[in-house]
Amino acid sequence: xxxxHNLYKVFHIGEINEKMALQKINLLLKPGEFVTVIGGNxxxxxxxxxxxxxxxxxxxxxxxxxxxxxxxxxxYRRAGxxxxxxxxxxxxxxxxxxxxxxxxxxxRRGQRRRLTRAITRSERELFRxxxxxxxxxxxxxLTTPVKLLSGGQRQALALLMATLVxxxxxxxxxxxxxxxxxxxxxxxxxxxTLFEKENITTLMITHNMExxxxxxxxxxMLHEGSLILDVNDGERDGLTVPKLxxxxxxxxxxQLHNDRLLLH
Amino acid sequence: xxxxxxWSTLILGLLYGLLVLGVFLTxxxxxxxxxxxxxxxxxxxxxxxxxxxxxxxxxLATLLAIPLGALAGLITGILHTRFSITPLLSxxxxxxxxxxxxxxxxxxxxxxxxxxxxxxxxxxxxxxxSLRLSQSVVALAVIxxxxxxxxxxxxxxxxxxxxxTGDNEVMLRSxxxxxxxxxxxxxxxxxxxxxxxxxxxxxxxxxADINMGIGMIIIGLASVIIGxxxxxxxxxxxxLCAVVAGSxxxxxxxxxxxxxxxIDYTDLKLFTALLVTIALISPxxxxxxxxxxxxxxxxxxTGGVERAGN
Ligand SMILES: Nc1ncnc2c1ncn2[C@@H]1O[C@H](COP(=O)(O)OP(=O)(O)OP(=O)(O)O)[C@@H](O)[C@H]1O
Ligand SMILES: [Mg+2]
Numbered sequence: 001x002x003x004x005h006n007l008y009k010v011f012h013i014g015e016i017n018e019k020m021a022l023q024k025i026n027l028l029l030k031p032g033e034f035v036t037v038i039g040g041n042x043x044x045x046x047x048x049x050x051x052x053x054x055x056x057x058x059x060x061x062x063x064x065x066x067x068x069x070x071x072x073x074x075x076y077r078r079a080g081x082x083x084x085x086x087x088x089x090x091x092x093x094x095x096x097x098x099x100x101x102x103x104x105x106x107x108r109r110g111q112r113r114r115l116t117r118a119i120t121r122s123e124r125e126l127f128r129x130x131x132x133x134x135x136x137x138x139x140x141x142l143t144t145p146v147k148l149l150s151g152g153q154r155q156a157l158a159l160l161m162a163t164l165v166x167x168x169x170x171x172x173x174x175x176x177x178x179x180x181x182x183x184x185x186x187x188x189x190x191x192x193t194l195f196e197k198e199n200i201t202t203l204m205i206t207h208n209m210e211x212x213x214x215x216x217x218x219x220x221m222l223h224e225g226s227l228i229l230d231v232n233d234g235e236r237d238g239l240t241v242p243k244l245x246x247x248x249x250x251x252x253x254x255q256l257h258n259d260r261l262l263l264h
Numbered sequence: 265x266x267x268x269x270x271w272s273t274l275i276l277g278l279l280y281g282l283l284v285l286g287v288f289l290t291x292x293x294x295x296x297x298x299x300x301x302x303x304x305x306x307x308x309x310x311x312x313x314x315x316x317x318x319x320x321x322x323x324l325a326t327l328l329a330i331p332l333g334a335l336a337g338l339i340t341g342i343l344h345t346r347f348s349i350t351p352l353l354s355x356x357x358x359x360x361x362x363x364x365x366x367x368x369x370x371x372x373x374x375x376x377x378x379x380x381x382x383x384x385x386x387x388x389x390x391x392x393x394s395l396r397l398s399q400s401v402v403a404l405a406v407i408x409x410x411x412x413x414x415x416x417x418x419x420x421x422x423x424x425x426x427x428x429t430g431d432n433e434v435m436l437r438s439x440x441x442x443x444x445x446x447x448x449x450x451x452x453x454x455x456x457x458x459x460x461x462x463x464x465x466x467x468x469x470x471x472a473d474i475n476m477g478i479g480m481i482i483i484g485l486a487s488v489i490i491g492x493x494x495x496x497x498x499x500x501x502x503x504l505c506a507v508v509a510g511s512x513x514x515x516x517x518x519x520x521x522x523x524x525x526x527i528d529y530t531d532l533k534l535f536t537a538l539l540v541t542i543a544l545i546s547p548x549x550x551x552x553x554x555x556x557x558x559x560x561x562x563x564x565x566t567g568g569v570e571r572a573g574n
Contacts, residue, residue: 090432101427115417
């Protein structure tokens with residue numbers, strides 16, 4: 001499904017603040033695999049997802065999706081097969097557009113935009129059905145501007161938008177991190193229904209160790225731009241949060257001071 | 265004010281309404297302060313007036329302003345998207361360049377159309393309407409066509425992608441929209457409208473002048489603001505109508521101000537600048553009219569999540 005070979009990403013090349021954000025990343029994802037990604041601040045998690053999405057172009061290495069090389073394709077040309085959810089609910093939805101307009105934009109993900117009506121009646125019906133699944137009452141608020149919704153509602157809408165057209169690959173970057181605990185739980189539940197249960201190949205970044213062990217069957221850890229841990233199936237199922245922290249120490253050879261990993 | 269004065273003010277308001285629609289499209293929909301309009305309005309005026317002066321059919325001469333205006337917008341858009349020049353500066357570059365081009369087109373600082381038939385004259389003689397009536401009919405027809413056209417366009421897939429681009433570029437790219445292309449498209453449509461506005465105004469007032477573009481962006485902004493404050497509507501169609509109304513209200517305000525004995529025609533730019541400044545700094549209004557604060561950034565700073573309407 002997703003094949004990453006020997007990927008390097010360097011920021012500010014040749015300047016004093018040169019930063020090797022990713023080095024020698026090799027990663028193979030099987031179709032339908034749900035993988036959680038952990039690592040400290042600045043470990044390169046977001047950079048990895050941004051390289052896969054095409055926001056950053058890597059210095060070296062290749063990225064293949066479904067056997068097709070996409071390493072240097074601009075982001076908007078990969079969007080047909082890759083969907084993204086961001087940490088900030090404000091980025092995943094367009095505030096001044098209505099709920100149905102946001103959904104209509106997402107329904108045409110990766111397609112050429114034409115001079116035809118943006119929303120048809122049958123699509124509106126489809127939106128209502130899909131929104132009902134969220135159980136947030138949004139099905140009755142199709143023409144409400146999204147800026148009037150709460151952060152949690154907006155994030156739930158973003159999840160729905162991402163799956164409206166089935167993606168080959170989903171990239172979730174700490175998408176529950178800026179929500180209050182109750183809302184975060186709800187969005188996590190939705191993540192399970194919309195992505196994991198639907199067998200959508202997914203990479204999900206999280207700082208929450210419990211979350212990382214709860215979803216999916218595979219876990220990877222990044223540290224200073226390198227992939228330092230990759231466990232799946234039985235091996236992963238046996239993991240607990242303390243064991244994970246221990247593994248992190250062993251693999252990185254460092255103490256976890258002051259790191260957000262510990263806070264959860 | 266006499267009926268004639270009010271009437272001609274209304275017509276002028278409608279003709280400038282095209283400019284205002286163009287400014288609305290970039291400033292409000294695309295969230296892009298495009299200064300090239302100061303060059304593309306006289307561009308439309310220059311090309312149409314010169315062609316009519318040289319004997320071309322005025323309808324054809326007016327239509328030609330449209331692609332030329334679009335071209336001006338295209339250049340601004342390319343400067344910004346291809347070469348990463350800031351929106352403000354790309355607009356200024358186009359505007360300055362157009363000053364020389366407009367002079368080249370006219371080959372003198374102004375072209376008068378006093379002895380030449382304009383579209384208004386042609387319609388009057390073809391239908392037997394009075395000149396005044398034919399001016400009103402043309403102005404009304406063009407502005408209605410522009411409002412309806414824009415409304416329909418903004419509700420197509422393409423138009424919706426354009427609106428989304430002005431709202432949340434990151435998201436639109438993640439949904440597969442080439443947002444650079446959307447910006448170029450929006451700028452082209454906007455400047456086409458502005459150039460058409462210039463073409464009509466030149467014929468209405470009977471001349472094109474190299475300096476007629478100065479301050480057009482501010483006039484456009486003033487009209488957008490007046491319209492939105494006065495009518496306060498939210499739907500796209502309502503907003504389009506509101507900004508045209510804003511254009512008319514602005515012209516009426518100008519006509520009234522000019523009646524104050526000590527105010528000269530040359531003071532108008534100061535008046536307009538003051539008007540826009542007041543609008544931008546008055547707290548109630550400024551919430552609506554300063555570029556929307558970047559909510560995403562705000563979120564990071566405050567660490568909270570907006571909970572309106574929950
Ligand atoms: N656009 C950029 N320009 C320059 N440096 C960058 C850029 N993006 C990331 N970096 C640097 O690359 C490194 C990895 O950053 P990245 O955002 O991928 O970390 P992360 O693992 O997502 O961290 P966090 O948990 O804090 O989100 C950091 O040192 C960061 O400063
Ligand atoms: Mg990150």
